[in-house]
Amino acid sequence: MKGLSLKNIEAGYSDRSIIKDLSLDVGQTETLVLMGPSGSGKSTLLLTILGILTPKKGTITLNDKDITNVPIEERNIGYLPQDYGLFPHLNVMDNVAYGLAVRGKSKEDQEAMAKEMLSLVELMGFEKRRIQELSGGQKQRVGLARALAIKPHLLLLDEPLSNIDQVTKVDVASELRKLFSKLEIPKILVTHNHEDALFLSEKLAIMIDGKIEQAGELNKVIKFPKTPFIKKLLMPFNQ
Template structure:
């Protein structure tokens, strides 16, 4: 799918305050039609409040929400053609899957026969056609999630909003569902905003990711860009297992206590070490970093190890066929390509 260059959904300097607390502070994001944008960040960073401003559940204290060239900032929720999937799914327990999906159409005064036809088609789209007469209590968590998704899609929304929809699923099902949602979103070409605190979900599903912290956007970009060349120390530390070390560069060498790394640009003040691209080895390379192994955990396909050094504790993730040395053993770290970057 080729994304449009035109900005379809715009958050223009939006702020949301509750008394003297600011949940979102001057956020500006432009989303082209057909893009899946993830809002990624820890709890309390403002990502769900941002989603609720798009939906109309929260009115911005300042700023505008613009959809397809229309200012919808003050438009009521029911007048916005926006589909929402909540973290809790919010299904009606006394209604069948078919009736749950058709609820939004009935509220829009769609003819009863047409409503059932469209609801049945939406259930087929998410692979639940045979389950249309089941009640939520008769369905698994993954099936309930699909019903909630079908209910959001059946109204043919201008924008689809997903608020941590996978957090209640087990790890295996969550991985399957994120692939299914992404495939469906791309096939239908729906502009989608996805809220998550899970880095893997954001990276796997998104065209772009907006990293948020304390009500502001730290950084926005393609997943590969944010992982390989983060501009923000918060982004670098939040996106997976990375260690950010403060220091200074001089004549192409970054230095910190007990550490040096060549290839540093002038003015660099932080070194980002990417755990999965470090190796425990005595071989020479751009990084000089001795330490002591203080922790090691076997995770099946990988080992996760912590090295205590003068520069701090460094996390290392290595393949399971390259086990770390015994606890307490002295060791040295080396960076593979992309393992050491600078901010």
């Protein structure tokens, strides 16, 4: 199938398995929000999909291709870490073009694509700015532009709105949602924040103790929680 498919994944660090027999599908244009208590394995799952951790068991398929053992740099997955991971020694343009530069694209191609991506995230004119001169929201958009410049097959976002102040958060979230609607790739975002989930996603997966306990349409999961624990976890949605 097109999109991302995880089958019976077991993953973790050395002898300790954090993800246990996890299966999950994310359709080609879907946005899935992954929620769960601290230590439930959300970040470990992102790192496993990204290729930083190799699963001990199971398979990861992206657009019908088995990528379980494909090196991280060959997966073509756009990744936005919680702190955006921007490179402080490069300006905005060079950050966005980084993925193209390491692929050996010509300088002209790099600039053209970087400008297109900066236009997509509405940061035209910021090309020569230093990273240190940007606000939290601008950094997030540069990180997104950089992740999208490589034309990824999947987008992973780790707490994308956690470093944005409350005042600008609504605007940033709105822009993010607009951007998501234009992207025809599966998107997974991890968040602790119920408002962010409600605003950005159409599909919700609840992760508890290394497993997906419940997944489905956001509204359905909120209305019909499978267990009392999930009900408690999703309580803020109903307030």
